[in-house]
Amino acid sequence: MPGMASTSAGNAAPVVEPHSSVLSWDRARATARDAGEALPVETRPLHNAHGRALAAPLIARTDLPSFDTSAMDGWAVSGPGPWRLTGGEVLAGDAPSPLATGDAVGIATGAPLPPGATSVLRHEHGRVDGERLTDLVGGRTDGQDVRPRGRECAEGDVLLPAGTAITPAVLGMAAAAGYDRLEVHQRPSVELLVLGDELLDSGTPRDGRVRDALSPMLQPWLRTRAEVIGCRRLPDELDALREAIAASTADVVITTGSTAAGPVDHLHTALGELGARLLVDSVAVRPGHPMLLAALPDGGRLVGLPGNPLAAVAGVVTLAMPLLDRLGGHSAVEDRTARAGDLLPHPESTRLVPVQVRDGVAQPLAFGGPAMLRGLTLADGLAVLPPSEGPPPEDVVLLPLGWG
Ligand SMILES: Nc1nc2c(c(=O)[nH]1)N[C@H]1C(S)=C(S)[C@@H](COP(=O)(O)OP(=O)(O)OC[C@H]3O[C@@H](n4cnc5c(N)ncnc54)[C@H](O)[C@@H]3O)O[C@H]1N2
Numbered sequence: 001m002p003g004m005a006s007t008s009a010g011n012a013a014p015v016v017e018p019h020s021s022v023l024s025w026d027r028a029r030a031t032a033r034d035a036g037e038a039l040p041v042e043t044r045p046l047h048n049a050h051g052r053a054l055a056a057p058l059i060a061r062t063d064l065p066s067f068d069t070s071a072m073d074g075w076a077v078s079g080p081g082p083w084r085l086t087g088g089e090v091l092a093g094d095a096p097s098p099l100a101t102g103d104a105v106g107i108a109t110g111a112p113l114p115p116g117a118t119s120v121l122r123h124e125h126g127r128v129d130g131e132r133l134t135d136l137v138g139g140r141t142d143g144q145d146v147r148p149r150g151r152e153c154a155e156g157d158v159l160l161p162a163g164t165a166i167t168p169a170v171l172g173m174a175a176a177a178g179y180d181r182l183e184v185h186q187r188p189s190v191e192l193l194v195l196g197d198e199l200l201d202s203g204t205p206r207d208g209r210v211r212d213a214l215s216p217m218l219q220p221w222l223r224t225r226a227e228v229i230g231c232r233r234l235p236d237e238l239d240a241l242r243e244a245i246a247a248s249t250a251d252v253v254i255t256t257g258s259t260a261a262g263p264v265d266h267l268h269t270a271l272g273e274l275g276a277r278l279l280v281d282s283v284a285v286r287p288g289h290p291m292l293l294a295a296l297p298d299g300g301r302l303v304g305l306p307g308n309p310l311a312a313v314a315g316v317v318t319l320a321m322p323l324l325d326r327l328g329g330h331s332a333v334e335d336r337t338a339r340a341g342d343l344l345p346h347p348e349s350t351r352l353v354p355v356q357v358r359d360g361v362a363q364p365l366a367f368g369g370p371a372m373l374r375g376l377t378l379a380d381g382l383a384v385l386p387p388s389e390g391p392p393p394e395d396v397v398l399l400p401l402g403w404g
Pocket residue numbers: 194195196198199210211212213214215256257258259260261262265287288289290305306307308309311370
C-alpha cells in the first residue's frame with residue numbers, strides 16, 4: 001500500500017497479541033459495518049451499474065404508465081356497446097385520434113388509449129358484423145383492460161431509497177422510469193492473499209497437501225460486492241506476508257489462513273510489525289472464532305479469514321461482507337428469519353449453521369463441520385444461533401449467502 005511504513009523483518013515478537021479480546025458475534029458484525037465510510041459517488045450508464053448501490057433515491061421521472069394504455073389486443077370502445085367500428089388499428093407508439101361515444105377502433109396491447117375511449121374489449125370477447133362490434137360477455141366496466149396512467153407510480157414518487165443494491169430488476173425499473181444513468185457508489189477494491197504452503201492449485205490432494213478451496217470460492221463471491229484486483233498465493237513466510245500486505249493498493253486486503261497461533265501463523269506478527277490496529281481479534285462464533293479485522297496504517301482494512309473453509313465462510317458473512325457493503329454504499333440488509341428446526345445453540349458462542357429452509361423451517365445440513373464445504377453446497381443460508389444454555393430457539397435469523 002502506498003505510504004505504508006515497512007518495519008524490520010525477522011522473527012520479532014508479535015506487537016499484537018493474538019486473540020486478546022473476543023467480541024460477541026453481533027458486536028463483530030457491527031464493528032465491520034462501521035469500519036469505513038462509503039466510497040465516492042460516480043455516474044454510470046445503466047449497463048454498467050449492476051451490483052452497485054444507489055447513491056441517491058430512485059425517483060420516478062414520469063408517471064408509469066405515462067399514458068392510459070391498452071392491456072389487451074382487441075378494440076378501444078367508447079360508452080356501452082354495441083359499437084360502430086371506425087376502421088384502422090391503434091398500435092403501440094401511435095398517437096391516436098379521439099373516439100366518439102358509440103365508436104370502437106382496433107387496438108394493440110401497449111397502445112395509447114384514444115381520448116374518449118372508456119375501456120378495451122378483448123379480441124376474444126367481441127364479434128364483428130360488418131361495421132358493428134358486439135360484446136359477447138357483458139358486464140363491462142369503465143377502465144376494463146386498461147392500464148391507467150400513473151397506476152404504478154406518479155412522477156416524483158420515491159421508488160427506491162439510496163443504498164439499494166442495483167439488481168437486474170432495479171435496472172429495468174430505472175429504465176422504465178426514464179433513467180439513462182445512475183448515481184452509484186464506487187465499489188471497493190479487494191486483494192485476496194491465500195496463505196498456506198500445503199495448498200495445491202490442481203489435481204487431487206496428495207502427500208499430506210490439500211487443494212486450495214478458498215480462491216475458487218471467494219473470488220466470485222467477493223465480486224458480487226467488490227473489484228477483485230488480485231488473488232495471490234503466498235508461502236507461510238512472515239516477510240512475504242508483511243510485504244504483500246504493505247504493497248497492496250486495495251481498499252480491503254483479505255487473507256485466508258494463518259489467523260491462529262500455530263508455528264507458521266504469521267498474520268498477527270505481520271500486522272503488529274506494520275503498525276496495524278486490530279478492530280476485531282477473535283469472535284465468539286463457531287466456526288470461525290480466530291477471524292480478525294484490522295485497520296492498516298495507510299487507511300486500508302484487512303480481513304483475516306481462518307483457513308478452515310467453513311470458518312472462512314463465517315468470516316466472510318461476519319466481517320468481509322458487512323465492511324464491503326459499507327464501503328460500497330449498500331444499506332444494511334434486514335435480517336430474515338425462519339423457524340428453527342433441529343438447531344442447538346452453544347452456551348458461549350454464536351453458531352453459524354448451513355441450513356436448508358423447507359416450509360419455513362431451517363434444518364441443519366449434514367457435513368457442516370468447520371473444515372467441510374459439502375453441507376454449504378446445498379445451503380439456503382446460514383442460521384444464526386445466539387449463545388444460550390436454554391432450550392433451542394423457536395426462530396432463527398437466516399443470513400443469505402448472497403451469491404446468486
Ligand atoms: N491450539 C489451537 N489451535 C487452533 C485453534 C485454537 O483455538 N487453538 N483454532 C482452530 C480453529 S477454530 C481454526 S478455524 C483454525 C484457524 O487456522 P488458521 O486460520 O491459522 O489457518 P491454517 O492453520 O492455515 O489452516 C487451517 C486449516 O485450513 C486448511 N486451509 C487453509 N487454507 C485453505 C484453503 N485455501 N483451502 C482449503 N483449506 C485450507 C489448512 O490446510 C488447515 O487444515 O485453527 C484451529 N487451530
